[in-house]
Amino acid sequence: MKEFRQGFFIVWAALSIAALFILTVPFVLPESTIYKITPVCESKRLGLGQCPLCGMTTAFIEISKGDFTNAFNSNRASLALYSLLVLNQLVFLGRFAFKKLYFRKLFIRL
Numbered sequence: 001m002k003e004f005r006q007g008f009f010i011v012w013a014a015l016s017i018a019a020l021f022i023l024t025v026p027f028v029l030p031e032s033t034i035y036k037i038t039p040v041c042e043s044k045r046l047g048l049g050q051c052p053l054c055g056m057t058t059a060f061i062e063i064s065k066g067d068f069t070n071a072f073n074s075n076r077a078s079l080a081l082y083s084l085l086v087l088n089q090l091v092f093l094g095r096f097a098f099k100k101l102y103f104r105k106l107f108i109r110l
Contacts, residue, residue, distance in 0.1 A: 016092040019085045026064035034061060052077065 025034060034057065043051040059078030062071035071078045 012092065013096075016088060020089055022060070023082075023085055023089065026061045031061055056081070 038057050041051055041054050043049060044054065053075070055075035056078055059071040059074035060082060062068070062074060063078065063082050068079060071082075
């Protein structure tokens with residue numbers, strides 16, 4: 001059980017770092033650079049129509065600018081996904097801070 005929890009935390013940490021990158025890039029890089037480095041949707045490229053994540057890059061850029069209407073119009077799930085990613089970051093950082101504080105107190109007791 002301990003190994004499972006450790007593995008879960010490692011995977012959660014990796015995904016949280018990736019999510020943090022996704023959330024911060026629109027604030028750091030210009031739109032044109034973001035569009036250049038993001039791949040074209042395979043579904044669109046193959047002519048299969050839109051996938052559930054189509055428009056998400058544009059939506060996240062719009063959210064970072066505070067334009068929630070255009071974000072919603074780009075992808076209807078964008079606000080929910082962005083909110084979940086932010087919530088995940090808050091929970092992860094809180095858990096990480098708690099773990100550091102707990103281990104620091106434990107170390108002082110020893």
